[in-house]
Amino acid sequence: MKLANHKTIIYMVYAILTVLILNTKSMAQDSKVYRIAKIQVDSMQLDKYKTALNEQMSTAIAVEPGVLSYYAVSDKKVPSHITIFEIYASNAAYNYHIQTAHFKKYKETVKNMVKSLQLEDVNIILSSKKPGL
Known part of the structure; x- marks a missing residue:
């Protein structure tokens, strides 16, 4: 159970970082x-x-x-x-x-x-x- 939760957390962190990186690139273009x-x-x-x-x-x-x-x-x-x-x-x-x-x-x-x-x-x-x- 802990392994599944750990993988879920890693996936969520990865997804959040991806969104942040894409938004940062997007914001840079928008400037x-x-x-x-x-x-x-x-x-x-x-x-x-x-x-x-x-x-x-x-x-x-x-x-x-x-x-x-x-x-x-x-x-x-x-x-x-x-x-x-x-x-x-x-x-x-x-x-x-x-x-x-x-x-x-x-x-x-x-x-x-x-x-x-x-x-x-x-x-x-x-x-x-x-x-x-």
Whole structure:
């Protein structure tokens, strides 16, 4: 009888530890900030805008550990409609990012190029990619 109880207790401890580990991993993922920026750029200034965006993105990735990735794409039919998918390690990382000199320089540089900006916070619900990407 004691052996059965001992096995039950071990199983319960194992189950509890598994749940705690999975929840910890889940909570770590949840701390990331996923944001989509939808930007309409003055089409006459699109090349200047892309240059400023590239400088800001490259600098942020190089010098800010909390800026994890950027993906900037444009609409094939309307290239001045830009969508950026941004991933930050946390809210603190994002808040730090928007206070940096390179981000403020970008905002000042593009202020007369951007016709509209819409920011959306999103959650990752699924992800699938080739190994190594």
